[in-house]
Amino acid sequence: xxxxxxxxxxxxxxxxxxxxxxxxxxxxxxxxxxxxxxxxxxxxxxxxxxxxxxxxxxxxxxxxxxxxxxxxxxxxxxxxxxxxxxxxxxxxxxxxxxxxxxxxxxxxxxxxxxxxxxxxxxxxxxxxxxxxxxxxxxxxxxxxxxxxxxxxxxxxxxxxxxxxxxxxxxxxxxxxxxxxxxxxxxxxxxxxxxxxxxxxxxxxxxxxxxxxxxxxxxxxxxxxxxxxxxxxxxxxxxxxxxxxxxxxxxxxxxxxxxxxxxxxxxxxxxxxxxxxxxxxxxxxxxxxxxxxxxxxxxxxxxxxxxxxxxxxxxxxxxxxxxxxxxxxxxxxxxxxxxxxxxxxxxxxxxxxxxxxxxxxxxxxxxxxxxxxxxxxxxxxxxxxxxxxxxxxxxxxxxxxxxxxxxxxxxxxxxxxxxxxxxxxxxxxxxxxxxxxxxxxxxxxxxxxxxxxxxxxxxxxxxxxxxxxxxxxxxxxxxxxxxxxxxxxxxxxxxxxxxxxxxxxxxxxxxxxxxxxxxxxxxxxxxxxxxxxxxxxxxxxxxxxxxxxxxxxxxxxxxxxxxxxxxxxxxxxxxxxxxxxxxxxxxxxxxxxxxxxxxxxxxxxxxxxxxxxxxxxxxxxxxxxxxxxxxx
Amino acid sequence: xxxxxxxxxxxxxxxxxxxxxxxxxxxxxxxxxxxxxxxxxxxxxxxxxxxxxxxxxxxxxxxxxxxxxxxxxxxxxxxxxxxxxxxxxxxxxxxxxxxxxxxxxxxxxxxxxxxxxxxxxxxxxxxxxxxxxxxxxxxxxxxxxxxxxxxxxxxxxxxxxxxxxxx
Numbered sequence: 001x002x003x004x005x006x007x008x009x010x011x012x013x014x015x016x017x018x019x020x021x022x023x024x025x026x027x028x029x030x031x032x033x034x035x036x037x038x039x040x041x042x043x044x045x046x047x048x049x050x051x052x053x054x055x056x057x058x059x060x061x062x063x064x065x066x067x068x069x070x071x072x073x074x075x076x077x078x079x080x081x082x083x084x085x086x087x088x089x090x091x092x093x094x095x096x097x098x099x100x101x102x103x104x105x106x107x108x109x110x111x112x113x114x115x116x117x118x119x120x121x122x123x124x125x126x127x128x129x130x131x132x133x134x135x136x137x138x139x140x141x142x143x144x145x146x147x148x149x150x151x152x153x154x155x156x157x158x159x160x161x162x163x164x165x166x167x168x169x170x171x172x173x174x175x176x177x178x179x180x181x182x183x184x185x186x187x188x189x190x191x192x193x194x195x196x197x198x199x200x201x202x203x204x205x206x207x208x209x210x211x212x213x214x215x216x217x218x219x220x221x222x223x224x225x226x227x228x229x230x231x232x233x234x235x236x237x238x239x240x241x242x243x244x245x246x247x248x249x250x251x252x253x254x255x256x257x258x259x260x261x262x263x264x265x266x267x268x269x270x271x272x273x274x275x276x277x278x279x280x281x282x283x284x285x286x287x288x289x290x291x292x293x294x295x296x297x298x299x300x301x302x303x304x305x306x307x308x309x310x311x312x313x314x315x316x317x318x319x320x321x322x323x324x325x326x327x328x329x330x331x332x333x334x335x336x337x338x339x340x341x342x343x344x345x346x347x348x349x350x351x352x353x354x355x356x357x358x359x360x361x362x363x364x365x366x367x368x369x370x371x372x373x374x375x376x377x378x379x380x381x382x383x384x385x386x387x388x389x390x391x392x393x394x395x396x397x398x399x400x401x402x403x404x405x406x407x408x409x410x411x412x413x414x415x416x417x418x419x420x421x422x423x424x425x426x427x428x429x430x431x432x433x434x435x436x437x438x439x440x441x442x443x444x445x446x447x448x449x450x451x452x453x454x455x456x457x458x459x460x461x462x463x464x465x466x467x468x469x470x471x472x473x474x475x476x477x478x479x480x481x482x483x484x485x486x487x488x489x490x491x492x493x494x495x496x497x498x499x500x501x502x503x504x505x506x507x508x509x510x511x512x513x514x515x516x517x518x519x520x521x522x523x524x525x526x527x528x529x530x531x532x533x534x535x536x537x538x539x540x541x542x543x544x545x546x547x548x549x550x551x552x553x554x555x556x557x558x559x560x561x562x563x564x565x566x567x568x569x570x571x572x573x574x575x576x577x578x579x580x581x582x583x584x585x586x587x588x589x590x591x592x593x594x595x596x597x598x599x600x601x602x603x604x605x606x607x608x609x610x611x612x613x614x615x616x617x618x619x620x621x622x623x624x625x626x627x628x629x630x631x
Numbered sequence: 632x633x634x635x636x637x638x639x640x641x642x643x644x645x646x647x648x649x650x651x652x653x654x655x656x657x658x659x660x661x662x663x664x665x666x667x668x669x670x671x672x673x674x675x676x677x678x679x680x681x682x683x684x685x686x687x688x689x690x691x692x693x694x695x696x697x698x699x700x701x702x703x704x705x706x707x708x709x710x711x712x713x714x715x716x717x718x719x720x721x722x723x724x725x726x727x728x729x730x731x732x733x734x735x736x737x738x739x740x741x742x743x744x745x746x747x748x749x750x751x752x753x754x755x756x757x758x759x760x761x762x763x764x765x766x767x768x769x770x771x772x773x774x775x776x777x778x779x780x781x782x783x784x785x786x787x788x789x790x791x792x793x794x795x796x797x798x
Contacts, residue, residue: 039772071759328660328695391722395719396761463718477721
């Protein structure tokens with residue numbers, strides 16, 4: 001439908017006709033078109049499937065969907081209606097993979113499909129899995145939000161409507177007052193998914209009750225979607241925007257209705273071009289259908305939405321900095337109060353929530369607060385999406401009820417640690433968070449338990465670390481990150497972090513003493529207590545949490561001059577073992593030319609001249625080079 | 632301020648960019664984004680025109696242009712190779728890839744090769760964490776990147792002896 005939907009009844013009639021025309025048993029090939037799978041060539045793959053289907057004259061839909069989440073095994077392909085799951089399709093032999101899937105699986109009648117074993121998922125025990133729902137990565141999740149990603153074509157409004165999209169909006173506009181919508185969100189217990197976990201309903205009420213300046217004779221309020229997902233290692237919001245842009249739009253519409261806002265902005269990172277593209281298309285389609293603009297669905301409700309792109313400043317995730325950036329200024333946080341709910345964009349009351357928060361709203365309005373509040377823990381309701389990455393077997397996006405244990409996420413869903421190595425830590429909360437050790441694996445993850453453990457939920461990044469990850473180096477990494485990203489307004493953050501950076505570099509470069517630790521522990525509380533915004537206030541967390549749980553690693557760097565994980569260059573040695581076959585590749589590739597040895601004879605590194613760049617270790621195909629702690 | 636010294640630049644692509652947005656301050660960041668995309672940097676003449684068109688002080692334009700990491704006041708290479716330095720990429724060896732690229736190209740991260748062909752840069756996180764480490768060559772993502780994979784992706788730009796492409 002490209003024409004305007006005149007009223008609520010017409011929306012439901014359109015949905016009914018879409019559903020009637022849809023054959024649930026119709027064959028379809030769903031190809032993940034998330035950023036991960038695209039990186040592995042899923043665009044070419046979709047093209048090859050389309051061509052193959054045409055050549056064979058098959059009556060089959062080929063559709064590109066949002067991110068399925070199991071990015072590591074991409075490109076992912078699911079054959080409907082049987083939901084047969086294929087992974088890594090087309091990575092090695094695209095033409096062969098496509099031909100075999102089409103001829104053996106797709107061409108057969110449902111129930112009589114032949115499976116292509118080569119492209120099946122196999123459990124660590126070697127058991128082949130046929131259906132998507134039986135893959136352990138998916139089986140242990142509760143995908144309320146992410147399930148839309150695999151089902152719908154993110155560039156199709158009709159697809160979203162057919163799957164229940166804009167039903168919550170119709171319900172709100174048709175049968176609920178703004179106050180009732182707000183009460184529903186309050187009763188659901190939804191808390192902001194951007195990091196701090198502030199109750200969403202309470203935030204909305206502040207904005208709803210705030211006095212607004214009048215523009216064109218009417219009060220002006222704004223809603224904003226914060227899609228400046230800056231925490232390194234987190235990409236939930238990216239996936240939701242790319243996979244279900246209309247879900248975010250519908251959340252914003254419901255929020256605007258409840259709050260009384262007339263205009264909205266989505267502030268997206270410039271690093272997410274695909275999200276910007278899909279969101280822009282979704283807004284244009286919604287506007288054409290009368291779901292945005294004046295007199296939405298003939299109810300008199302008016303709301304319009306704009307997209308603003310960030311320009312690479314982590315601090316713009318902070319709401320007052322974000323406001324500055326949308327207004328065309330540099331993104332520097334300002335003192336609160338007044339909170340944006342009272343004085344935000346151009347001085348008007350403004351409600352800011354992040355992507356994942358907004359996309360939960362239609363579910364709450366559609367299914368009711370009681371349903372939502374029935375999921376999760378006492379203080380944290382609903383599900384949370386985590387990006388499970390780092391040294392874990394199954395990396396990707398994971399959605400679990402609040403209160404799921406770290407062990408459940410890392411071991412059952414993530415399939416344990418890569419290459420059979422030992423778990424060391426999981427980092428949550430990005431640069432504001434901390435690293436939790438093995439003894440915390442049974443922690444039931446919600447906003448409050450993570451904070452109590454010295455980390456935080458953040459936006460949901462979960463980076464798994466093994467025994468080859470140096471915790472001192474990780475803390476150094478985050479401090480260096482924050483030095484770059486500090487906006488420079490407050491001295492404790494701007495200069496304090498630089499000093500903490502010097503101390504961290506002393507440690508990883510082998511100059512650390514016990515006095516270094518004392519200074520770090522003296523400086524950290526000052527940065528935390530005297531900074532204006534959350535960036536500075538939480539900046540010492542990575543250092544403090546690693547000092548708390550991994551102090552022995554700091555001491556190894558100081559007392560033994562060793563990096564036990566084999567990471568910090570100044571404190572390690574590369575040595576060639578007798579597993580060396582004399583293939584010469586390390587000697588050829590060594591940029592310093594300090595490896596000697598005859599063909600087919602044991603090679604030797606001149607340790608005094610070695611710069612520990614690690615090239616030899618990475619090119620050796622016989623695992624013959626050890627990294628030893630110490631010099 | 633040497634970066635702002637005049638060099639002859641063809642400003643033709645600027646007019647359609649300015650027409651795309653309302654002529655006031657709120658468009659500034661978006662306009663600069665598009666200028667950066669069109670010219671691969673922010674030419675001095677373009678910034679002056681933007682300031683006049685949006686009716687904001689030149690000092691404010693400079694202020695914003697130097698605050699955000701995405702903007703560059705110096706010309707960038709015709710091609711860009713971006714190494715993601717997100718946490719997931721970091722723990723999987725992104726640092727070694729940067730060192731490899733610096734050796735391979737002879738320039739430090741953030742700089743451009745003397746022939747103006749390639750800029751090597753780092754970025755905090757591109758949100759493709761499950762594929763880490765990630766390197767992006769002119770918009771194309773290289774997942775689970777290794778020195779060899781990156782060399783292969785750069786071959787059309789840097790040339791090479793053909794050996795880098797071998798798996």
